[in-house]
Amino acid sequence: MSSRVFGEPIKRLEDPRLLTGDAVFVDDVERPGMLHVAFLRSPYAHGRLHAIDLTDARSRDGVIAAFAADDLGAYWQHGPLLVPPPPIADAVFYPRTQVPLARGKVRHAGEPLAVVVATSRYIAEDALDDIVYDLEPLDVAIELEAALDADAPRIHEDLDSNLAADVRQQKGDYAAARAAADVILERRFTYDHGAAAAIENRGVVADWDRRAERLTVWDTTQAPIPIRNGLAGLLGLSESQVRVVAPFIGGGFGPKIMMFYPEEMVVPWLAMRLGKPVKWIEDREENFFATTHERSQIHQAEIALDREGRILGVRDDFLHDTGAYNPYGLTVPINSQCTLLGPYRVPAYDSRFRAVFTNATIVTPYRGAGRQHGVFVMERLLDLAARELNLDPVEIRRRNVLEPDEFPHHHEIIYQDFSELVYDSGNHRPAIEKACAMIDWERERDGAGIQGEEPAGTVDKRRGVGLVCYVEGTGIGPYEGARVTVESSGSVSVSTGIGTQGQGHFTAFAQVVAEQLGVAVERVRVVTGDTRAFHWGTGTFASRGAVVAGNACHAAALAVRAKILRHASEALEVDEADLELVGGEARVVGAPQRRIALGDLAQRANPLRGAVAPGTEPGLEATSYFGPSRGATASGVHAMEVEVDPSTAMVEILRYIVVHDCGTVINPMILDGQIKGGVAQGIGNAFYEQLIYDSEGQLQNASLMDYLLPTAAEVPPIETAHLVTPSPLNPLGTKGAGEAGAIPTGALFAQAVENALREDLPDLEILEIPLSPNRLWELMCAARGEQA
Amino acid sequence: MDDSALIDVALTVNGTHYQRQVESRLLLSDFLRHDLGLTGTHVGCEHGVCGACTILLDGEAVRACLLFAAQVRGSTITTVEGLAAADGTLHPLQEAFRQAHGLQCGFCTPGFLLTLVPFLAENPNPDDREIRQAISGNLCRCTGYQGIVDAVRSLSRTGAPKPAHEAET
Ligand code: FES
Ligand code: FES
Numbered sequence A: 001m002s003s004r005v006f007g008e009p010i011k012r013l014e015d016p017r018l019l020t021g022d023a024v025f026v027d028d029v030e031r032p033g034m035l036h037v038a039f040l041r042s043p044y045a046h047g048r049l050h051a052i053d054l055t056d057a058r059s060r061d062g063v064i065a066a067f068a069a070d071d072l073g074a075y076w077q078h079g080p081l082l083v084p085p086p087p088i089a090d091a092v093f094y095p096r097t098q099v100p101l102a103r104g105k106v107r108h109a110g111e112p113l114a115v116v117v118a119t120s121r122y123i124a125e126d127a128l129d130d131i132v133y134d135l136e137p138l139d140v141a142i143e144l145e146a147a148l149d150a151d152a153p154r155i156h157e158d159l160d161s162n163l164a165a166d167v168r169q170q171k172g173d174y175a176a177a178r179a180a181a182d183v184i185l186e187r188r189f190t191y192d193h194g195a196a197a198a199i200e201n202r203g204v205v206a207d208w209d210r211r212a213e214r215l216t217v218w219d220t221t222q223a224p225i226p227i228r229n230g231l232a233g234l235l236g237l238s239e240s241q242v243r244v245v246a247p248f249i250g251g252g253f254g255p256k257i258m259m260f261y262p263e264e265m266v267v268p269w270l271a272m273r274l275g276k277p278v279k280w281i282e283d284r285e286e287n288f289f290a291t292t293h294e295r296s297q298i299h300q301a302e303i304a305l306d307r308e309g310r311i312l313g314v315r316d317d318f319l320h321d322t323g324a325y326n327p328y329g330l331t332v333p334i335n336s337q338c339t340l341l342g343p344y345r346v347p348a349y350d351s352r353f354r355a356v357f358t359n360a361t362i363v364t365p366y367r368g369a370g371r372q373h374g375v376f377v378m379e380r381l382l383d384l385a386a387r388e389l390n391l392d393p394v395e396i397r398r399r400n401v402l403e404p405d406e407f408p409h410h411h412e413i414i415y416q417d418f419s420e421l422v423y424d425s426g427n428h429r430p431a432i433e434k435a436c437a438m439i440d441w442e443r444e445r446d447g448a449g450i451q452g453e454e455p456a457g458t459v460d461k462r463r464g465v466g467l468v469c470y471v472e473g474t475g476i477g478p479y480e481g482a483r484v485t486v487e488s489s490g491s492v493s494v495s496t497g498i499g500t501q502g503q504g505h506f507t508a509f510a511q512v513v514a515e516q517l518g519v520a521v522e523r524v525r526v527v528t529g530d531t532r533a534f535h536w537g538t539g540t541f542a543s544r545g546a547v548v549a550g551n552a553c554h555a556a557a558l559a560v561r562a563k564i565l566r567h568a569s570e571a572l573e574v575d576e577a578d579l580e581l582v583g584g585e586a587r588v589v590g591a592p593q594r595r596i597a598l599g600d601l602a603q604r605a606n607p608l609r610g611a612v613a614p615g616t617e618p619g620l621e622a623t624s625y626f627g628p629s630r631g632a633t634a635s636g637v638h639a640m641e642v643e644v645d646p647s648t649a650m651v652e653i654l655r656y657i658v659v660h661d662c663g664t665v666i667n668p669m670i671l672d673g674q675i676k677g678g679v680a681q682g683i684g685n686a687f688y689e690q691l692i693y694d695s696e697g698q699l700q701n702a703s704l705m706d707y708l709l710p711t712a713a714e715v716p717p718i719e720t721a722h723l724v725t726p727s728p729l730n731p732l733g734t735k736g737a738g739e740a741g742a743i744p745t746g747a748l749f750a751q752a753v754e755n756a757l758r759e760d761l762p763d764l765e766i767l768e769i770p771l772s773p774n775r776l777w778e779l780m781c782a783a784r785g786e787q788a
Numbered sequence B: 001m002d003d004s005a006l007i008d009v010a011l012t013v014n015g016t017h018y019q020r021q022v023e024s025r026l027l028l029s030d031f032l033r034h035d036l037g038l039t040g041t042h043v044g045c046e047h048g049v050c051g052a053c054t055i056l057l058d059g060e061a062v063r064a065c066l067l068f069a070a071q072v073r074g075s076t077i078t079t080v081e082g083l084a085a086a087d088g089t090l091h092p093l094q095e096a097f098r099q100a101h102g103l104q105c106g107f108c109t110p111g112f113l114l115t116l117v118p119f120l121a122e123n124p125n126p127d128d129r130e131i132r133q134a135i136s137g138n139l140c141r142c143t144g145y146q147g148i149v150d151a152v153r154s155l156s157r158t159g160a161p162k163p164a165h166e167a168e169t
Helices: A015-020 A055-059 A069-075 A121-128 A174-180 A224-235 A262-274 A284-290 A331-339 A371-389 A393-400 A428-439 A441-447 A505-517 A545-572 A598-604 A668-688 A745-756 A773-783 B028-035 B092-099 B109-122 B128-135 B146-155 B164-168
Strands: A035-041 A047-053 A063-068 A112-118 A132-137 A163-171 A183-192 A203-209 A214-219 A242-245 A278-281 A296-305 A311-323 A348-357 A409-414 A420-423 A462-474 A480-486 A492-496 A524-528 A579-582 A585-588 A591-597 A620-626 A632-645 A650-661 A718-723 B006-013 B016-023 B054-057 B060-063 B076-078
Touching: A015 B092, A015 B109, A035 A121, A035 A262, A035 A284, A047 A112, A055 A063, A063 A069, A063 A121, A063 A262, A069 A262, A112 A121, A112 A132, A112 A262, A163 A311, A163 A331, A163 A409, A174 A296, A174 A311, A174 A348, A183 A371, A203 A262, A214 A224, A214 A262, A224 A242, A224 A262, A262 A278, A296 A371, A311 A331, A311 A371, A331 A348, A331 A371, A331 A409, A331 A462, A348 A409, A371 A393, A371 A462, A371 A745, A393 A428, A393 A462, A428 A441, A428 A462, A428 A632, A428 A650, A428 A718, A441 A462, A462 A745, A480 A505, A480 A545, A480 A598, A492 A505, A492 A545, A505 A524, A505 A545, A545 A579, A545 A585, A545 A591, A545 A598, A545 A620, A585 A598, A591 A598, A598 A620, A632 A745, A650 A668, A650 A773, A668 A718, A668 A745, A668 B146, B016 B028, B054 B109, B060 B109, B092 B109, B092 B146, B109 B128, B109 B146, B128 B146
Parallel strands: A035 A278, A214 A242, A311 A348, A492 A524, A650 A718, B006 B076
Antiparallel strands: A035 A112, A047 A132, A063 A112, A163 A348, A183 A296, A203 A214, A203 A278, A296 A311, A409 A420, A462 A632, A480 A492, A480 A620, A579 A585, A585 A591, A632 A650, B006 B016, B054 B060, B054 B076
């Protein structure tokens, strides 16, 4: 047998291109005669647009054209509702989607008002200053609770209020659980998530070939196929006339799957209208205003327990900021609602949320996609309960986690993928024990405390540890597909429709296929994100690439394997059962000199002369699809040790541990990278990053100077361990891993910091994320009963 | 000054001599990417924070988005395209990044590589703290930095040689 490739830490096949600068990103696309685009964006968060005059802009040297909403004619329309609401009884949902260029009203700062096309980006931006417009500022609704007030400024005037959705889901009888409880704790929690801030901003290049009647669009999207289908519809073209390419993408993390961004609608239209290739590349400031965020939720939550610390029920009522429009439906708040339940037995659950329109950038999923918010609430409730009951935080979790014989576990509520929330599998207790062993929980929890004297002049630092759990519904449907072809050279090509943003798909999918076909992984060439190569599928989101597309690759590889064996058994005149696929050949087991190369078989399967049997498909090729019945449940435990300086409220992470279970692992090196990158984003979310709006709806920190992404100085080494509980819902047994690292970090931070300060401030309760040294300082002062 | 007045720029990039006329306001990052077609230098912020546009200017790591093309007349520049050998053999630092999984989307990678080449030339045996310090001006949103630190550490005994085109001359 040749060495296994599946499950091995194979070095990435895409790396040489990325390391040498050869990889093509959207901004690297050059076309002859290409024009450049700049958008005029609203300086106000809320305003009435009375007039816009493009005359001066159009007459500037180098400007080719300029357009406002009215110039788009019938093309001007609201974007699609990307995700309709799941079938939840009595759910209220008011969809209001974005438009390509504002008409009549502006609802968030940065909304595009007009577009200029010029021979260079520099000139296009110059011409923005030539545009004269009359935009009357309106009062804004920016603060989440105030936006629901009856007299709040109305963002969508056809609605009665800024309420965007009102959804309640229940399981069991919470009132009865509460009545039976020994301990009831209620708190108000706020959790704010931030900007995805991929290092590559967004961009779109469109090229209309008038003579071939074909439109090619390069787009930094996570979902090229839906973009192609949508664009064809919008532009009145057939889908086969539109090719969308998502080439190398410089990080996605969620916001690059929003669609249609106004620029995504406008740029292809410009290319057709002007008959020239057109490029728009977002700059960093635009990225802060125009690329979607995730932001705040405010939870009023209550937990009911018996005196042993067993959960009897949880009640939650929360507000969710959806921004100025809600094209992504209810995905984020439903993720919060469902993920709150964690790996725990929760007999009764009563959860209501209201989504609220605000005069701020649209909210769509960003890595974690609302799951952080729910995990924070549940983990904090458990921590508070443990404190109340004088239990160790790990012990209260041990008492409540689901045991292996409780799967599949039905939660009786609906998840974001429209199916019932059911955990397919899980093995939580070993994960907890493993994390405890790694961080030496028993010793650190009570023993750490105040550390030895620092050198003179510095104040003692305090050490603490924390440990939290989470589950993540990953790898949801509907489906993905893949085509696998053995070429006559013996090379294998694989194409799938999802886009890739650094997750190593070129390597992981090659491993899946190479394993079945017995070829070297280097001989497998994977194409993703090009609708000409494969045009069925949905996109990269919800930690689903390795699960859904991975299993589609697996299915296609199995089908090709069957074809290879059939042809080889004919060629070598042996039973299929006596063949093995090794080293790029089909060999007779026990007689390896009787062999035939896969390339030769591919040629046999594609004869140029002679007759074939009726119904024969040529070639060694297969296309297969995989659609899971529901998401696969990944889970994990994070633990950390921190050192807090009580005189400055600075927190240093001394150790960070992740014990993760995402089922079967295709490539442990890539998996580790996904986890660590996620944790880095979680740390940013917990302690450094916050989108700060003023009362006028202006984002105050829209640059990388002011919005602090963690650097190598802030992200500690992260220790990982993996448990494998395969998903029963797909043949490979994989579960998603892309978002997991980022999900529990905020909750962990809060618990560890409280633990570090337990001697000084036994009553400190951290009920919000993000913290910052300043905010932690204020909370510490408040816990002491002082002013900050 | 008249915006449209063009300025002559002659310089050497990755061992090749170029002569171009540029507008005074043209950023060096745009010049390299769009005038010279060297798109390996990436642009993430255009305000000097992310480090994706880092190049070597006369051997020193600088941010191409904070310079005008007209400022670098007569200088010698190395971009990521100039690191590997002519036959495609990766520079040892590039190879180390690959071995240690120091990149995911790869968008930040050129900037990290060019920040680290002169750093390693001066500090062939850095410890982890020094490595982290050296890259703390570059942002990576994908990796959590650990793979990058591991990659550099793996070289710390051998050191990183000069970029291929410099080594040849
Ligand atoms: S693009 Fe130059 S530092 Fe970010
Ligand atoms: S690898 Fe994506 S930003 Fe660094």
